[in-house]
Each structure stands twice: as structure tokens, then as C-alpha cells.
Amino acid sequence: MQIGSIDFGERPLFLAPMEDVSDPPFRLLCKRYGADMLYTEFISSGGLIYDADDSVQKLDIYDEERPVGIQIFGGNVEQVRQATRIVDAIEPDLIDINFGCPVKKVVRKDAGAGILRNLPKMERIVEAVMEGATRPVTVKTRLGWNDDSIQILEVARMLEDKGIQALAVHARTRSQMYKGEARWEWLRRIKEEGVRDIPFIGNGDALTPEKVKAMFDETGVDAVMIGRGAIGNPWIFEHAKTYMATGEVPPPPTWPERLAVVAEHLTLKCEWLGERTGVLEMRRQYGGYFKGFRNASNLRAALMEETTKDGVLEVLLNAKENADEFQMSVPATPSKKPKATRSIPAAVKAKLPTPSAQKQRAPATVG
Ligand SMILES: Cc1cc2nc3c(=O)[nH]c(=O)nc-3n(C[C@H](O)[C@H](O)[C@H](O)COP(=O)(O)O)c2cc1C
Numbered sequence: 001m002q003i004g005s006i007d008f009g010e011r012p013l014f015l016a017p018m019e020d021v022s023d024p025p026f027r028l029l030c031k032r033y034g035a036d037m038l039y040t041e042f043i044s045s046g047g048l049i050y051d052a053d054d055s056v057q058k059l060d061i062y063d064e065e066r067p068v069g070i071q072i073f074g075g076n077v078e079q080v081r082q083a084t085r086i087v088d089a090i091e092p093d094l095i096d097i098n099f100g101c102p103v104k105k106v107v108r109k110d111a112g113a114g115i116l117r118n119l120p121k122m123e124r125i126v127e128a129v130m131e132g133a134t135r136p137v138t139v140k141t142r143l144g145w146n147d148d149s150i151q152i153l154e155v156a157r158m159l160e161d162k163g164i165q166a167l168a169v170h171a172r173t174r175s176q177m178y179k180g181e182a183r184w185e186w187l188r189r190i191k192e193e194g195v196r197d198i199p200f201i202g203n204g205d206a207l208t209p210e211k212v213k214a215m216f217d218e219t220g221v222d223a224v225m226i227g228r229g230a231i232g233n234p235w236i237f238e239h240a241k242t243y244m245a246t247g248e249v250p251p252p253p254t255w256p257e258r259l260a261v262v263a264e265h266l267t268l269k270c271e272w273l274g275e276r277t278g279v280l281e282m283r284r285q286y287g288g289y290f291k292g293f294r295n296a297s298n299l300r301a302a303l304m305e306e307t308t309k310d311g312v313l314e315v316l317l318n319a320k321e322n323a324d325e326f327q328m329s330v331p332a333t334p335s336k337k338p339k340a341t342r343s344i345p346a347a348v349k350a351k352l353p354t355p356s357a358q359k360q361r362a363p364a365t366v367g
Pocket of ligand 1: 016017018019020021040041042071098100101140170203204205206207225226227228229
């Protein structure tokens with residue numbers, strides 16, 4: 001499968017754009033574990049043209065993560081046009097337009113999935129992006145606004161006619177939000193009756209290696225995009241690939257391996273955002289990494305208390321030394337809060353993975 005000149009080989013796996021999740025540190029971890037394509041979280045075109053710090057920061061991409069796409073959203077054609085030029089100057093491998101976000105404050109401005117109610121304007125937005133982009137433009141959308149207005153086959157053809165180079169569809173309507181099952185039967189129809197020559201990327205409920213394979217087998221999509229299945233679980237890409245090649249799902253990472261990945265995630269976050277913000281932002285990730293483990297809530301509580309990187313690393317080290325407290329099971333007895341050790345032995349510290357990633361460039365200055 002190919003998008004523009006990027007050759008992905010057979011059955012590639014894409015990391016979904018996810019707000020507050022798909023940042024550079026997490027993308028790097030997913031890349032390490034086999035993700036073939038990465039996207040930034042969605043970035044507001046208005047935020048970019050008004051130089052809002054949080055939007056501009058989301059443009060950061062590491063060289064090591066390529067190919068990477070920058071995803072933008074917006075319902076104002078002129079703003080999207082200008083934002084495209086800003087994004088294009090950052091030199092991502094592709095520019096993706098978000099026509100799928102279901103959130104109220106986004107859709108009411110005709111952005112995200114809101115545009116599914118105004119297809120002529122969707123065309124104008126795509127034209128504006130195509131005009132400003134010197135690299136492939138792709139779209140990620142949903143089946144339609146609601147069950148009474150599923151027009152995805154027409155939308156797919158229109159988008160291809162406009163010149164987009166790949167289409168990703170989350171197989172739910174906007175009204176479904178994240179409820180119910182993703183409707184994979186529509187993925188098959190879009191592949192067979194919607195897109196003609198461009199690659200089609202399936203998305204929605206590919207949450208395990210088995211489901212990733214099933215999506216390929218049952219729908220014929222060219223690539224599978226994984227979202228929630230990767231949260232706290234970046235090795236899903238490698239596991240899905242092994243499963244597709246051998247029929248066996250590798251065992252989950254050992255407890256020390258899991259802790260080492262959390263430590264590396266933290267280190268990358270701190271490198272990217274500075275220690276204070278990195279430690280704070282990392283708090284959102286612990287739930288995913290320790291889901292289903294006995295005493296996980298105590299461990300999370302202990303991690304949340306820490307305000308420095310070394311403090312978090314101490315708690316992780318302590319959790320490593322007391323591995324028998326954290327087996328995958330339902331809590332049987334009231335658990336103790338893990339105690340931090342005094343300091344991390346140098347030998348252990350040396351074994352913590354060091355991030356090789358360097359920022360490709362300082363955040364862009366835009367305006
Ligand atoms: C926390 C979170 C944030 C998301 N943010 C974005 C986003 O910024 N852009 C986007 O196109 N979709 C976003 N999505 C939707 C996902 O990309 C994906 O379409 C959806 O989760 C379905 O895939 P999954 O079943 O593999 O999770 C987000 C989803 C989640 C759970």
C-alpha cells in the first residue's frame with residue numbers, strides 16, 4: 001500500500017490521531033513497537049493562525065517518527081487555507097483533515113464531523129487544503145452525521161475526485177460518538193463501492209491483535225488504524241503483526257518491561273515539555289498502562305503524588321522490586337501504597353532506556 005511516494009508494504013498499521021495521547025513521546029513509543037504511520041492529534045486551524053501556544057506546540061515532530069501526518073481541523077475555509085501553509089512549512093509527510101471529531105464545540109462550527117451536514121463546504125475546505133499543500137492530503141471521517149444521513153460512499157468518491165491521496169473512516173456515525181459497535185460492514189462497502197484508486201484505512205474497534213486481523217480479513221481495508229487499543233499498550237502494533245504472521249499473540253510485556261516503558265514515556269515527556277509539565281501530563285497515562293493489575297489504583301495514587309521525574313522513577317522502581325504485589329487480577333486484599341525507595345541505584349538507572357529522539361526543530365514560529 002502506498003500514499004503518495006510513501007510505501008507501507010502489506011497490511012500496515014497506523015496509530016490514530018488522539019487528542020492528549022498521540023503526542024511526540026507516545027508516537028515514538030508506537031513507532032518503536034511497529035506502527036507504520038503516525039499522526040499528530042488534531043490541531044485547530046484557528047489556533048495555528050492566531051499563534052496559540054498549545055496549537056503550535058502540537059506541530060512538533062521528531063525525525064525518528066517519520067512518516068508522520070499532521071492533522072488539522074476547522075470549519076472556516078480561509079482559516080484552514082492559511083493553517084495549511086503553516087503546517088506545510090513544517091514538512092510533515094502528509095496533511096490530514098479531520099472531518100470526524102464528534103465533540104459539540106467542534107461540530108457546531110462546521111468542523112470535525114459537523115461538516116458531514118454541509119458537503120458543499122466540505123468540498124471547499126478540501127480544495128483550500130489541496131491548494132496550500134505541497135505534500136499528500138488525506139482525510140479522516142465518520143460514516144455520516146446519523147443513521148438517516150450516511151453518505152460515506154458519495155463522500156469517498158467526492159474526496160477522491162478532489163485529489164485526496166488516502167481516506168480513513170471511523171466506522172461510526174457522529175451520533176454514535178463511541179457507543180455501540182463499529183460497523184465494519186460499512187468499511188467493506190467503502191472499499192468496494194466508495195474509493196476507487198486511493199488506499200482506504202479502516203478504523204473503529206480494532207482493539208486487540210485478533211481484531212486487527214479480523215478487520216483486514218472481513219473488510220478488505222488496505223490499512224488498519226488503531227486508537228484506543230494503543231493507549232497504555234503501544235506494543236499492540238508488534239503483537240498484531242506477529243499474530244498476523246504466525247497466528248500466535250505474544251505474551252504481554254513482563255512487569256519490569258512495562259515499568260521500563262512507562263519510565264521511558266515519562267523521560268520523553270519531560271524532554272519534550274520540561275520536567276514539571278512532563279510529570280503532570282504523564283499522570284493521564286498511568287491508567288492505561290496499569291489497567292487490570294492488582295493494586296493498580298494504589299500505584300497510580302503514589303505516582304500522582306510525585307511532582308518530579310526522579311520521584312516518579314523511584315515509585316516505579318519500588319513497584320518493580322515488589323512485582324508480586326501487582327499481578328494481573330482482581331484485588332483480593334486491601335493493598336498498601338507502594339513506598340518510594342530512598343534513591344535509584346545507579347545500575348538500575350543506567351538500565352532505564354535513554355531516549356535517542358531529538359527534537360527535529362524548535363516549535364515553528366508562525367504568523
Ligand atoms: C482520547 C481520544 C482522542 C481522540 N482524538 C482524535 C483526534 O484528535 N483526531 C481524530 O481524528 N480522532 C480522534 N479520536 C478518534 C480516534 O482517532 C479513533 O477514530 C477512534 O478512537 C476509533 O478508533 P479505536 O476504536 O481504534 O479507538 C480520538 C479518540 C480518543 C479515544
